[in-house]
Amino acid sequence: MSSHASKKVIYAALVGNFLIAVTKFGAAIFTGSSAMFSEGIHSVVDTGNQGLLLFGMRQAKKPADKMHPFGYGMELYFWTFVVAILIFAVGAGISIYEGIQKTLEPHPVDNIHINYIVLGAAIIFEGFAFSVAYKEFNAARTKDNFFEEIQASKDPTIFTVLFEDTAAMLGLLVALVGIFCADYFQIPELDGIASIVIGVILALTAMLLAYEAKGLLIGEAASPDLVERVEQIAGDHPAIDGINETLTMHLGPRDILLNLSLDFRNDLPAGDLENVVSYLESTIKAEFPEIKRIFIEAQGGTEPSGSAN
Structure with a gap:
């Protein structure tokens, strides 16, 4: 998926x-609804999260330097993890706290129709x-299973927004039901309970997002299809007897590090070996532009040598 689509x-x-x-906080102040206040906090956190992304x-676009020779691509993964922490600590924490307070000290919601109008607009x-998020997510899908696609995705911007929007829709429905039931049955505690449920939804969203961000932060390999194709390109070359090891790691959504350990023919001259390495680098990068750096190690029958870009 392109950076333009993500933005x-x-x-x-x-x-x-x-x-x-803005509309939620206005309604919360005017009506005194705890669930509406929690929804306002939720939207503020989400707005801040988009800014962080x-x-x-x-x-992540900053060029590589001496201190960070592989670039800053993983900055995006770090800030995605920060987003997960904010959703959990601020969004879920305040919503649950506000809900408990309202349950312990209940008071009826005033001007109930204001809440319905705001929730409908929200x-x-x-x-x-x-x-928009789901359309862009589907445009880049490679798997039929939704959760497998999330797990395989290396671009956290799309699934982060998708998680947030899903949680937001669920939260709005909970707030709507909670406020309606609190008014209809004259049980104001239900408004506080709705706020607690919204907090739980946010906490679960944060944990799922943190789990996915953690995998990207500690380093995830490229897709099996990409690795298989790279090995096919290398294995088909007549100068190579075998592939010892293929290591890949995503340094960003569209930035892959590739390390190949190859068994070259024993009778291959050093000059030819260099030509083969250059050919492999150019061929692999032409087919997979997301592979930014390639390190090739020669083993078996020749003195080890390396090539790096």
């Missing part, structure tokens, strides 16, 4: 969440942001 999703979510946050994308805004 499109994030900007759509950022604008939508900002507008929703945009910052992470900007940092569902429309969130639905639009969700549709």
Whole structure:
């Protein structure tokens, strides 16, 4: 998926969440609804999260230097992990706290119709942001199973927004049901319980996002299809007797490090070996532009040598 598509999703979510946050807080102040206040906190956290993702994308584009010879691509993974922490600590924490307070000290929700109007508008805004994120997610899908695609994805910007928007839609529905039931049955504690449920939804979202971000941070290999094709390119060359090891790691969504350990023919002259290495590098990069760096190690029958880009 292109960087432009990722930014499109994030900007759509950022604008939508900002507008929703303003309307939710206005309704919460006017009506005294705990669930609406929790939803306002949720939207503020989401707005901040989109800002952090945009910052992470900007940092990831910084060129490599002496201190970071492989570049800054993994900055995006770090800021995705920070987003998960914020959702858990701020969004879930405040929502659960507010819900407990409202349950222990219940008070009726005033001007209930204001909440319905705001929640209805919020569902429309969130639905639009969700549709944009889901459309971009589907455009880049390579697997039929949704959760397998999430696990295989190396671009956290799309699935982060998708997770947030899904949690937001669920939270809005919970708030709507909680406020309605609190008013209809005259049980104001239900408004607080709805806030707690929203907090639990946010906590589960944060844990799932943190799990995915952790895998990217500690280093994930490229897709099996890419590795298989690279080994096929190397194995088909007549100068190579075998492949000892293929190591890959994503340094960013579109930045892969490749290390190949190859068994070259024993009678291959050193000059020819260099030509073969150059051919493999150019051929692999031509087919997979996301492979930015290739290290080739020669083993078996010749003195070890290496080539790096």
